[in-house]
Amino acid sequence: METLFTQKEAAHYLNISTTSITNWIRHGYLTSYQNQFQKDELEILKNKIELGEINRLNKRANKSKSKGKFIPDEYISSRESVTKVQEIVTYINANHIKIDQAIFLLALNLFRKTGDITTLKLNEVFNFTKENYRREGVYNHIYEWFHKISSGTVDYHNAKVAYLIDYDLPYELDILGIIYQSILHEGDKSNLGSYYTPRNVVQSLVRGNLKCDSKVLDPCCGTGQFILSFAEYIKNPNNIYGFDIDEKAVNIAKTNLLLFYRDIDFEPQIYCTNSLLAGNSDDLFDVNYKYQNTFDFITTNPPWGAKYDKKTLVEIKNNFKEIKSKESFSFFICQSYRLLKKNGTMNFVLPESITNVKTHSDIREFILSKCTIQKITILGKKFKNVFSSVITMQIKKGTDIKSSIEVVNKDNKYLIEQTRFSNNRHSLFDIYVDQVDKEIFMKISKEGSVSLANQSDWALGIVTGDNKKFITKENGDKDIESIYKGSDIQPFSLKKTDNFIHFIPEYFQQVAPVEKYRASEKLIYKFISSNLVFAYDNQKSLTLNSANILIPKIPGYPIKVVMGFLNSKHFNYYYKKKFNSIKILRGDIEQIPFPKLTDINKTYISNLVDELIENNQNTYNLDNYIFELYNLNNSEREHIESSLDVKFKKVQIKLSFREFP
Ligand SMILES: C[S@@+](CC[C@H](N)C(=O)[O-])C[C@H]1O[C@@H](n2cnc3c(N)ncnc32)[C@H](O)[C@@H]1O
Structure with missing residues (x-):
């Protein structure tokens, strides 16, 4: 039975908070149908979580309400250090020592070891006499x-104070940050997006981008991962800036910078501020205003989906009117643009959804109109503590x-031309289209003469509002009829369904014009799917909203031929x-070009499709024929094959009709 869940039920099903659900919708992992969610889609997500395809999604899932804590061992270089961090975190928790006091005492510990605090006597440490520093x-x-x-x-x-000040801390570049991350509740981290970036990723963003006198900033620096990486290249610590809203993190970042430049006396330029507020010209200390047009290089991993009070x-x-999505990483890109010098560069760690989710077209348009994208690196799901695919994007202020x-x-x-992104619908960054694809796409457009745009009818499946009430497994009643959902669709034909409905449109929450369901011929397709899956229907069947409807109207193009193309590898x-x-979206499907066909081509494809409807077997003949129509050579076919990550079964099926035109 097609089941719809409310947001609360969906959260419960995936064991996450309702806020996470909102976030996932924003990041394109989930689709909301008038605040309801399909079980099919939730199941796909749940499976991905269980298969480990979405790393730690389940662990991170319930964060915004979570009181849990965990040691971020991916930032720690040795097993021995992990054990020591565990020991110290247990001590702090068991003795109910406040986080900020614990971190402060551990900072004193480090400054004593480096000789910055010259006395070993605790009473003298707390006297704060300048001579001891x-x-x-x-x-x-x-x-x-x-x-x-x-x-x-x-x-x-107090023994607790002495324990923390004297503890033999392991050597790790940001040991205080690691301990801080380990003590923080997951809920607190999630609200501000406080997940720090692994060192190898930080280094790859900074490398090659700095001169020794560059002025550099991390506008949400956390405990200073990027700050410490800047320090490896920059001679003068006064050229390194960091902002963060979290005061404890700021104090740790300052400590880290002072510990790095042991032989220079300086005041770290690390400030506790909300970097996203408008600068105030009357306030001399307002860093958001004071440092506009200042920096050569800004790099960070900004918070994604941070939550701020109303x-x-x-x-x-109000400060970033161009950003409608309310997405924190988009705000940070705009703010960094303001803080950069002309021709300055920013390099950000971002979720891949920035490239293709419709909601983020606002920031894509901002970037395309004001900046030059220099480099995009696709990191995939390699971040241990981030559930989505990750990219890095290097952007120069100013267009070139x-x-x-x-x-x-x-x-x-x-290489990709930026104008290609600008010409795409919703300014989509189609980053996976490489040089070879571009050539294939050119052939496709050359051969392609028509599309479904303005030549098709579309309809959504029915949203009943309460499937438990309206959908039944019993089909004894004469007024009852079959209704299909996404998982009932296979390429070319519908599977048998065991869901039935008494179709009284006025009872349901959302129903397309009835004639669309009742069309004499139509295609039904899966809305959520990793492949295009279209089935032929001439039974006037009803569908639920995981199964949408297409009625092609390309002149001279029979419906089954359209389906042949839509299901093809190509x-x-x-x-x-x-x-x-x-998500299989109408607007995207409408952009795919169909080639010009002769009557012979059409008959041939129709016959192939008829066979496939009858008997959903190997599609090699159809795929092969379509490749021919687009004039694709063997190496291009192989490229397509490897891009789809499937090997076409090269078994030519014996045809029940003769010609191969
Ligand atoms: C994903 S962490 C990144 C920290 C550090 N840049 C790194 O990559 O390791 C995001 C940081 O943004 C900070 N943050 C969130 N909202 C902020 C805001 N409005 N202004 C300044 N910092 C903010 C959080 O406190 C957190 O330290």
Whole structure:
């Protein structure tokens, strides 16, 4: 039975919060039908989670409500360090030590080890006499930090204080950040998107982009992963800037920078601020205003889907009117644009959904109109703690029509013209279309003469509003009829369904004009699917909303011929490469070009399709024939084959009709 879930039920089914559901819709993992969700689609997601295809999705799923904590061991270099971090985190939790106090004491621990705090006596450490500090910058940082976190004096005889100050911390570049991440509740991390970036990814974004005197910024620096990477290249720490809304993270980032430049006395330029608020020209200390048009290079992994309170969100939205989606990574791209110098560069870690989800067309248009994309690297799902595919995108402030975008997809490197993105519907970044694809696409457009655009009728399946109430397995009643859902559709024909309905349109929440269901011939297709799957129907069948309807009206193009193309490897390849989506959308299908056909071609394809409707067997003959029609050579066919990640079964099926025109 086709089941629809409410948001609450869907959240329960996937064991995630309702806020995560909202986020997943925004990132294109889930489709909401008037705030309802199809069980089929939820099942696909659940399977992906269970198969580990969506990394840690299940672990991360319930984050925004979660009180859970975990050690981010992917940031830790050795097993020994993991054990020590576990030990210290257990100690802090067991003794109910406040996070900020614990981190502060551990910072003192490190500054004592480096010789920045010159006394070993605890009472002297807490006297804050300048003589006991080697650098004024360290003194100022510690002094300010101390006064922010402690309401009274610290009892330096306290064993807990001594334990943390004397603990033999393992050597890790951002040990305080690691401990902080391990103590933070998942819920808190999720709300601000506080998942820090693994070092190898950080390094790959920074490498090659800095001169020793560049002025650089991470506008949401967390505990300073990027800041520390800048420090490897930049001589003067005063050229390194970091902003973050999380004060504890800011204090750790400052500590990290001071520990890195041990022999320079300086005040770290790391500020606690909401980077997305409009700068205030009257406020001398407002970094969002003061540092506009300042930086040579800005790089970060911005928060994705961060949640801000209502008032803050209104202010942010007013500051970035061009961003309708309310997506935090989009706000950060716009803000970084303002902070960059002319011709400055930003390099961001982003979810792949920025390239192809319709909601993000706002930021794509912003980038295309004001910037030059220099490089996109497809990282896939290699991030351990991120559930979606990840890319990095390097963008220059200012447009340069002559330059091309370098795309790196594993071992494959290719160039794309930015104008291609601008010409795409919804400014889609079709990053998977490489040079070879481009040539194949050119052949396709050359041979393609017609499309379904303006020459087809479309309809959505029925949303009953309560499938439990309206759908039945019993078909004894004479008024009852079959109704099909997505999983009842296979290429070319419908499977037998055991779902029935008494069709009274006015009872249901959403029904297409009845004549669409009752058309004498129509195609029914899966709405959520990794392949194009179209079935022929001449039984006037009803469908639920996981199964949509297409009635092709291309003059001289029989419906079965249209279906032959839609189910072919060729169309599947085009769809995957160009749109890379598991939602089969009308607007996308309408863009695929069909070739001009002779009557002989049409008869031949119709006959093949008839055989496939009868007996859903190997489609080699059909695929092969369609390749011929587009004049694709063997190597192009092989390319398509490998792009689809399938080997065509090269078994030519004996045909029951003669010619091969
Ligand atoms: C994904 S983490 C990235 C941290 C660091 N850039 C890295 O890559 O490791 C996102 C960071 O954004 C910060 N953040 C979220 N919203 C912010 C805002 N409006 N202004 C400044 N920082 C913000 C969070 O506190 C968190 O540290």
